Amino acid sequence: MSLRIQLLTLMLPAAALSGLCSAAELKYVESDATAGTSAAVVVPEGTGLIQTAQILPLGLDGALLGGDSPAGQFDAALANLKTVLTQAGSDLTQIVRLHVYAANEDAAAGLRKACAAAFADKPKPAATFVVTPLAHAQALVALDAIAASAKPPVNLVRMRVAGLSGNDKLAHYVAFPAGPVVFISGQAEQGDLATATKKTMQSLHDTLKFLGLDASHVVQVKNFLKPMSEAAIAEKEIVAFYPQGVGPAVTHVEWTYSSPIEIEMIAVGKPSAAPPADPVKYLAPPNLNHSPVFSRIAVTEGAGLVFVSGLSGVAGTNGEQQVRAIFERLQKVLAAAGSDFKHMAKATYYVSQDDPSNALNALRPQFYDPMRPPAASKAGVKGVAAPGVGLAIDIIAAPKKP
Numbered sequence: 190m191s192l193r194i195q196l197l198t199l200m201l202p203a204a205a206l207s208g209l210c211s212a213a214e215l216k217y218v219e220s221d222a223t224a225g226t227s228a229a230v231v232v233p234e235g236t237g238l239i240q241t242a243q244i245l246p247l248g249l250d251g252a253l254l255g256g257d258s259p260a261g262q263f264d265a266a267l268a269n270l271k272t273v274l275t276q277a278g279s280d281l282t283q284i285v286r287l288h289v290y291a292a293n294e295d296a297a298a299g300l301r302k303a304c305a306a307a308f309a310d311k312p313k314p315a316a317t318f319v320v321t322p323l324a325h326a327q328a329l330v331a332l333d334a335i336a337a338s339a340k341p342p343v344n345l346v347r348m349r350v351a352g353l354s355g356n357d358k359l360a361h362y363v364a365f366p367a368g369p370v371v372f373i374s375g376q377a378e379q380g381d382l383a384t385a386t387k388k389t390m391q392s393l394h395d396t397l398k399f400l401g402l403d404a405s406h407v408v409q410v411k412n413f414l415k416p417m418s419e420a421a422i423a424e425k426e427i428v429a430f431y432p433q434g435v436g437p438a439v440t441h442v443e444w445t446y447s448s449p450i451e452i453e454m455i456a457v458g459k460p461s462a463a464p465p466a467d468p469v470k471y472l473a474p475p476n477l478n479h480s481p482v483f484s485r486i487a488v489t490e491g492a493g494l495v496f497v498s499g500l501s502g503v504a505g506t507n508g509e510q511q512v513r514a515i516f517e518r519l520q521k522v523l524a525a526a527g528s529d530f531k532h533m534a535k536a537t538y539y540v541s542q543d544d545p546s547n548a549l550n551a552l553r554p555q556f557y558d559p560m561r562p563p564a565a566s567k568a569g570v571k572g573v574a575a576p577g578v579g580l581a582i583d584i585i586a587a588p589k590k591p
Contacts, residue, residue, distance in 0.1 A: 215285060215337060217312060218525045225305035226316040226498055229526045230285040231588060234367065234493040237341020239277045240409050240455065241362045242438040243290070243333045244269045245325050247354045253327050259291075259299030260306075262329045267307055269353055270332050276350050277362050279336040281307075284314040286335040286496040286585075289574075290442065291320050296329040297574035317499030317583040319539050320572030322417040322443045333440050335496065341366045345406065345457050347435045356421075358428045359436045363408045369458030369490035371400065372535040372585065374483055375413065375566035377451040382419055385449045386412075386426035393454050394430060396486065399474040404430055406456040407437045413568040414450040417443040423450060445541075445569035453566045458488050468492035468587040469534050471561055481559035482550075487534040489587045495526040497584040499539070504577030508544030511580050512552045519584065527588040530556055533563035535585040541572045542579025549580060 216231035232238070246254045246265035255261035267281070274280050289304060291297035297320055304316065314334070323331050347360035355361065373396055378388035390410075397403055412423055420441045428436050444451070472486040473479050500518050502511025523529050540546040546569070557563075563584070573581035 215312065216526070218522060220313040222309065222313075223305060224301070225308035225313055227313040228315070228522045229495055229497045230315045231526050232285055232337060232494045232496070234491060236493065237338040237365065237367050239274065239279050239336045239338050239362055239364050240438050241270065241273050241334045241336075242355065242360060243324075243331045243440040244273065245323065245328050245331050245354075247325060247328070249352055249354055251354045253325065257329075259296040259329050260303040263300050263303035263307070266330050266332045270334060272353065273350050273362050274334070274336055276348065277336070277338065277364055278340050279338050282311050283336040283338070284334045285337055287314045287316040288333045288440070289316060289318045290323060290331040291318060291574055292323050292329045294320055294572050294574070294576065297572070300330055301574070315496040315498040315583075317581065318574030319442060319499075319570055319581070320541070320574050321570055324417060324420045324441055326418075333438070338364060345408065347437060349435055356424050356428070356439075358431070359424065360438050363438050365408055365457045368460050369488050370494070371402070371406075371456040371458045372487045372489075372564040373454040373456070374485050374564040375451040375453040377448045379448065382414065382422050382449040383426055386423045386452070387429070389450060389452045390427060390430050393452060395476075396474055397456060400472070400486070401459060402456055406458070407431075407454060408457060409438045409440065409455040411440045411442070411453050411566075412450055413442050413444040413446075413452075413566065415443055415445070417441060442568060442570065445571070451566065451568070458490065461490060465491045468590055469532050469561070481562060482553045482557055483536070483562050483565035485564065487564040489534045492588045492590055495523065495528045495586040495588060497522055497526070497586065499573070499581040499583040501573055501575045501578045501581040502545065504575065508542070508546070508548035508579070509552065511545045511578060512548045515580065515582055516552070516556050519582065523584075523586060526586070528586040529589060531558050531561050532589055533584055533586045536563040536565040537583050538565065538567040539570050539573050539581045540567065540579060541570055545580035
């Protein structure tokens, strides 16, 4: 698959948006008007997708927009996100998954209200809220999103958007065609931040080579790193792997673990010669150890995708109770979306307390088929934007085939 990377400086005309997917084509599971989110969104097979970079409430000059209020900054970040999606040939009504990164717990409460207001008159995306320091010291919010596209490109396209700030060597969004999607679990190498990033990126690209893929297939690079104030160091090392044109969409989350960085990756795969019998394939390069609770690689093809909102336990309960409540809820949401535990492709575990983190390690084997665990990353973070709760899980799955 060849890569077409463009720098587009003009906005798409309104007519270019006339063929967008309708809300009827996307299935929304348990939409909550009060929260402005859905428990899950099902994307049908044949739908192209758009992955955005992490979007901050900044102007072209890098100045902070929206004042010092969470709601004001959310509106500014959402306006930037709208600009990105408009250029990509989509809009806010097509968002299927939204991550809201809050700088602190106090901001998170305001951001939940702002999100609910923003999507009050729109289809409700699956959403996850995470507390993390952000790449701009005064920013209270950052967003990234996956949206549906009615007119996907023939080949993956990485694009920047005129009028938005950010690293000029990295994409504001990546549009990619319907077909196989590759989820690579977080990998981590040691050293200072620059060295660890370089070595980890090389390991991830070795994994791509195992799949018969290369740098041109990469959609998103998501970093769990420390400290956030040095995120530019990681970006510099990432950019070096994409010397031709613009690099992939990048998101940063500060984690609390000892390693300087762990990186996960999303890529597009090569279509199978014949329709696959199984919508999720689990793989492992020979140089990486197998685990019964996570796969090194999961590839989805032939059935669409299910995006599940971040699920958390009940405040005031212990770690085991939080984990069991999450998995009981997850089982019901997946069933309503036409999926199950055996069709999970990607799991992200955000943990902010030791008790639920340890309980997750102990209890996952009770829920997962050891031959079909999802690709995964587990990140210790400042908070999961749910007071009194120490664990949130978001999931990408595939529907079961009839």
